[in-house]
Amino acid sequence: MRDAAMPLDAPPAARGDRRVLPITAHGLMLERAGRRIIDNVSLTVDGHGISVIMGPNGAGKSVLLRLLTGLLSPDAGMVRWAGRRADRARAPSVGLVFQKPVLLRRSALANVRYALRAGSRAERTRRAGEALARAGLAHLAKSPARILSGGEQQRLALARALAPEPEVLLLDEPCANLDPAAAAAIETLIRDARARGTKIVLVTHDVAQAKRLGDDITFIHDGRIVERAPAGGFFDNPASNAGRAYLEGRLLID
Amino acid sequence: MKRIRRAFISAAAIALCVLGGPALAGENFIIVQSTTSTQNSGLLDDLLPRFTAMTGIEVRVVAVGTGQAIKNARNGDGDILLVHARAAEEKFVADGFGVQRFDLMYNDFVVVGPAADPAQVGGTADAVAALRRIAAANAIFASRGDDSGTHKKELSLWQAAGVDVSAASGTWYRETGSGMGATLNTGIGMGAYVMTDRATWIAFGNKGDFRILVEGDEALFNQYGVIMVNPARLRSPKIAWSRAFMDWILGSEGQAAIAAYKVDGQQLFFPNARRGS
Amino acid sequence: MQNFGAAFGDAFRLLGGFDPALMEIILLSLRVSVTAVFISALIGLPLGAILGVSRFRGRAAVLVLLNTLMGLPPVVVGLLVYLMLSNAGPLGPLALLYTPGAMIIAQSILVIPIVAALARQTIEDMHAEYDEQLRILGVGRWGMVATLLWDARYSLLTAMLAGFGRAVAEVGAVLIVGGNINHVTRVMTTAIALETSKGNLALALGLGLVLLLLAIVINAAVMGLRATAARSAHA
Numbered sequence: 001m002r003d004a005a006m007p008l009d010a011p012p013a014a015r016g017d018r019r020v021l022p023i024t025a026h027g028l029m030l031e032r033a034g035r036r037i038i039d040n041v042s043l044t045v046d047g048h049g050i051s052v053i054m055g056p057n058g059a060g061k062s063v064l065l066r067l068l069t070g071l072l073s074p075d076a077g078m079v080r081w082a083g084r085r086a087d088r089a090r091a092p093s094v095g096l097v098f099q100k101p102v103l104l105r106r107s108a109l110a111n112v113r114y115a116l117r118a119g120s121r122a123e124r125t126r127r128a129g130e131a132l133a134r135a136g137l138a139h140l141a142k143s144p145a146r147i148l149s150g151g152e153q154q155r156l157a158l159a160r161a162l163a164p165e166p167e168v169l170l171l172d173e174p175c176a177n178l179d180p181a182a183a184a185a186i187e188t189l190i191r192d193a194r195a196r197g198t199k200i201v202l203v204t205h206d207v208a209q210a211k212r213l214g215d216d217i218t219f220i221h222d223g224r225i226v227e228r229a230p231a232g233g234f235f236d237n238p239a240s241n242a243g244r245a246y247l248e249g250r251l252l253i254d
Numbered sequence: 255m256k257r258i259r260r261a262f263i264s265a266a267a268i269a270l271c272v273l274g275g276p277a278l279a280g281e282n283f284i285i286v287q288s289t290t291s292t293q294n295s296g297l298l299d300d301l302l303p304r305f306t307a308m309t310g311i312e313v314r315v316v317a318v319g320t321g322q323a324i325k326n327a328r329n330g331d332g333d334i335l336l337v338h339a340r341a342a343e344e345k346f347v348a349d350g351f352g353v354q355r356f357d358l359m360y361n362d363f364v365v366v367g368p369a370a371d372p373a374q375v376g377g378t379a380d381a382v383a384a385l386r387r388i389a390a391a392n393a394i395f396a397s398r399g400d401d402s403g404t405h406k407k408e409l410s411l412w413q414a415a416g417v418d419v420s421a422a423s424g425t426w427y428r429e430t431g432s433g434m435g436a437t438l439n440t441g442i443g444m445g446a447y448v449m450t451d452r453a454t455w456i457a458f459g460n461k462g463d464f465r466i467l468v469e470g471d472e473a474l475f476n477q478y479g480v481i482m483v484n485p486a487r488l489r490s491p492k493i494a495w496s497r498a499f500m501d502w503i504l505g506s507e508g509q510a511a512i513a514a515y516k517v518d519g520q521q522l523f524f525p526n527a528r529r530g531s
Numbered sequence: 532m533q534n535f536g537a538a539f540g541d542a543f544r545l546l547g548g549f550d551p552a553l554m555e556i557i558l559l560s561l562r563v564s565v566t567a568v569f570i571s572a573l574i575g576l577p578l579g580a581i582l583g584v585s586r587f588r589g590r591a592a593v594l595v596l597l598n599t600l601m602g603l604p605p606v607v608v609g610l611l612v613y614l615m616l617s618n619a620g621p622l623g624p625l626a627l628l629y630t631p632g633a634m635i636i637a638q639s640i641l642v643i644p645i646v647a648a649l650a651r652q653t654i655e656d657m658h659a660e661y662d663e664q665l666r667i668l669g670v671g672r673w674g675m676v677a678t679l680l681w682d683a684r685y686s687l688l689t690a691m692l693a694g695f696g697r698a699v700a701e702v703g704a705v706l707i708v709g710g711n712i713n714h715v716t717r718v719m720t721t722a723i724a725l726e727t728s729k730g731n732l733a734l735a736l737g738l739g740l741v742l743l744l745l746a747i748v749i750n751a752a753v754m755g756l757r758a759t760a761a762r763s764a765h766a
Contacts, residue, residue: 071663091669102664105682105765114678115668146764285629285710294729299713316629316710330618331628435728460730487618489626 020081020093020167021199022046023068027077030063030223037063038074039223045168049215050190050200052231054207056246060223061203062099065170068201069096092117095161095169095198099176101153103145108137108156111145115160128163135159135189151182158189168199175209187213207247211235219243283312284495287324287332289403290433292478293317295453295522300515305502311495319433321401327351327483333496335481338403338451343479352481356504359512359523360477363407365468366438366455367447375447381471382415388447389417392426396441396448399429403476408449411473451476453522478523480504503527541737546744553738557745560718563631563705564698567638568646571694575643576687579650580676584658597651600644605637609707612637616708629710634718637704642694649690654679657686685760688753699746719745 023045030038037060045051045068053061066072068079070086081090092115104111112128119127132138135155140148145156154174161169171190175183190213194200204210210217210231217234219227219242227240238244292298293315302313316326320337327335328351335352337343343355365375365384373391375384388395397419398405412419419427428446430437434454441448442462450458455466468474482500485493502508509525516522545553582593614620616628616636627633657679665675680687702720709716711725719742726735 066663069667071666088669088671091667094667096667098664102660104661104678117669144763144765285712290728294725314629314710314712314715316712326617329620330623433728435730438730439727439732458730459734460732 018090018093018167020090022082023094023168024080024083025068025077026080028064028067028074028079029076030060030067030072030074037223038067041077041220041223041225043218043225043228045199045201048194048197048199050194050202050213051216051218052210052214053201053203053218053220054205054210054246055220056205059220061205061220062172064220065096065172065201065203069094069170071096092164093167095164095166097154097157097161097169097171097174099173101157103148103153103156106145107142108132108145108148109141111156112160112163115163117164131159131163132156134162134192136185149182151178151185154178154182154186155189158186162189162193162198166198168201169193170201170203172203173205174202175204175206183209219246221246282310282491282495283314284333284492284499285314285316285331286334286336286499287327288315288317288336289320289323289338290317290435291338291404291451291454292336294433294435295451295457296517297453297512297515297523301503301508301511304511305499305508308502308507309495309498311498313499319398319400319402320404320406327481330483330487333483333488333492334499335483336478338476338478339406340477340479342403342406343481347481351484351487353484355479355481356500357526357528358478358480358503359509359525359527360475361452361523362469363404363449363474363476364452364455364466365447365449366441366464367467368445369463369465370445371467372445373447376467378468379470381411381468381473384468385411385415386417389415389419389422389426394426394428394444394446396437396444396446397427397429398434398437399431400433402434404434404449404451407476411449414473453517456520456522457517477526535736537733538736538740541734542740542744545737546741553741555714556717556719556722557741559631559716560699560720560742561745563634563718564638564695567635567642567698568691568695570635570639571642571646572687572691574639575646575694576650576680576690577676578643579647579690580654580680582647582651583654584662584672584675584679594648594651597644597648601648603641603644605641605701605703606707608637608640609704612640612704612708628708629712629716631709631716633708634705634716637708638698638701641701641704642698645694645697646690649693650680650683650687653683653686653690657683682765685757685765688757692750692753695749696746699742 026042028038028041029036041064053064055061063072067074070079079086081094104114106114109125109128109132112131113124116124116127129138129141132141135158137152137155137159140152145153148156158174175186178186187209190200190202202213214231216228216230218225219234219240221242227234227238227243229239234243235247238247288298298315302315306312316323316332318326320339320342323335323337324342324346326332327346335343335346336358346352347355365381367375373388373393375387378384397408409419423429428444430440434450435458438448438450438454438458439460442460442464447467480500480503482496488496504527509527512523512525513521582590582597612633613628615622616625616633617623618628627636658675661675661679661682665678670678700720702724705716705718706721706724709718709721711717711721719738723735723738723742726738
């Protein structure tokens, strides 16, 4: 398997020890086709609230998320989940929603149930139903997932990621393809999850969304972290030229 | 994933049931390795049910060329050998694969050809002379070319005629490498002379304008033999069943049934068993 | 050629009359080929799925071999199975030669490469879509294979159909290992070969039409199932 950073045959972590926070990254480096996509990035994901990763297209935001989840392995540097290498046993504690949801060719309910690996089938069905209800999709439980509308599909993907009650939820531009109403529904779900104590990392290039949701902002440009600040500070007075240029809608040229 | 596992398990169970089916039913049977002529003429379909009705022993026929039938029997894949190539049959017995060879019945070979008869062999009673004429005229001749009893017989006639057919192979002499019926289909398709046993010819359904041109020569005599495979090579119940079959087909009832089999009012095989011959 | 008219006549007369001898042959054909496809699916689908999700040294060579095996000549397979099952062969004591079991084995060998190769392509495409999502859900390699097989089930029906077509239409292998024994191992194709060799061309062609009809019915049924699945975006 290419890029199998998550060792599939790693020994399962001790029972009950499913903690992944803090997620720490040290000196991450990733090159593809001679281009440095991630350049010496170190960061820590911990605590509560919504951390927003912002930056222009091609800045390396999505790649950074994949590195943090272990879907990609860095050429240099390392990622640790609560001090240990990422492993499959703790995967349910890390939720990830892609820009374009990948739904199984099954019903909406079966998609959510699939993400629940523990417990009896009846138990998993019950929990999946609850997750669907929280996402406002209870009436579509039996519908084939792939004929739902774009907004419903993304809500379903979010419900599926939240069903195992992850410690941290990573979102990769979850509203990029959605109309305003659907985006608002997604944002509501994100706020609900935050209120229940889930740590959230949101990748977006939508300044308005970052303002609405973000507690702190990490600004990335050209594979490097150029600025980290509480949300208020960043939007009122960005410290970096790149950050200021981005907020003002100017083109960034090195 | 439980559902997939369940699906796989039930699929495997179904497959095993279906696969295991044939082993449970119809255990009382023997296998006869025989030639296409006895099957294509319909003789065995007429004969064998009589034996089964009397004894409860099913007879399964694998109909291939004599050469392949003997090879299969040598591999132990048959209990009875019913073919028509005396020399090869005697070698089979001499090599220890069979108990003893018995004459069973005979018919004769004929040479069939198109009505136009380009080599003018029609009405000849001398088979060797007819073949010589076909060769001289470079008229197309379709041969079995498959090491069958008919093929062996045909080659011996060419040898007697002093014609080297291997030199002509691919020109006027064409080896089909297949059974009697297939060779007749091919021969009729290309207007070629064909040597066939009379039984297959009479029962054949695709004669076109072909007819018998050469017949009645003693050299065209076609003797069938029957051999029981060496009991040392058989599973124990098969030995008794095979003996019963030999007794029946060489005895008065079997012989009478062979004589009684007719297609279009014509008798195809003439029983001539002499036990102990 | 008056044979064509006669062939249609024979075909309808045989079918319309529910000729018991014909029904026996049709049922045996179905039993042998459907079982062979089932066994091939049990082996070929997981094999194709594993190849579809795995990357290893020599994989390209394995795929070339697999695609080549799709074109195995049935006669060669028949001969190999005969040599194995013959009383002179290593599996002689099983007494499978000249039984439907032997025909199922031969056809399975012919069909497994087809099912595996087509499944590999289907699964590989779906794996490209599913891989990251399943890994983030903590699904291991075997779980991934099982999930892909299940989600691709309607597409994989096409692979099984292709295998069924090959199995039910081949004559070379079943003739050698089955022996075309009346009431025991005579199937549609060997019956057609036999009637052809008897010169009963119209009857042979009639049987061929019946075989064609059978294939059409089965294909239509499976395609119907796929179309239903496609409406729920499952295919």
